[in-house]
Amino acid sequence: AQKVTQAQTEISVVEKEDVTLDCVYETRDTTYYLFWYKQPPSGELVFLIRRNSFDEQNEISGRYSWNFQKSTSSFNFTITASQVVDSAVYFCALSEEEYGNKLVFGAGTILRVKS
């Protein structure tokens, strides 16, 4: 079974729309970490956020916000007032204590923001 599921393969929005990228994970560990990365057309993965399993507080950073819900095993990412520069592939990833520092990635969501 896939440990990290990003069900949305591709999303297209118009600039200034809000958009939410879904991430559902699966683990039996009580200690784990969740990550979001952005991959712009240049190819390099850019780290966005890390969240540990004991911290369910939502986080906001500028136009970005993250909603972590252990009850539904989800770690969703919302971009408010999207911009063309937000166009990228976004990856959600999981690191479990049992497996050390290894990351398991979802398949990624392609976000296209049109002007």
Added chain:
Amino acid sequence: DVKVTQSSRYLVKRTGEKVFLECVQDMDHENMFWYRQDPGLGLRLIYFSYDVKMKEKGDIPEGYSVSREKKERFSLILESASTNQTSMYLCASSFRTIQETQYFGPGTRLLVL
């Protein structure tokens, strides 16, 4: 700022050739990783290393080997390149503990003809 560099952005090789992909990090990270990225599959771990001369297989090690002779450098080797190894290869590094973030290089797009 963390800096992870990869020796080439684009490579074209022929089937059967031996291919070396190099990765260098400048943050004194213990861990280094090699992933390949394919559409619809996300990133998959090929090999990783948690110390000099140490290596462990990831999820898809077949057809690959690695070398880590110095802490800052981690090489991925395709012993005999095949067309199904055409892919994007990404290197990453991190400190050792579980909660540490992995930082990625710019990637190498490899085409095997």
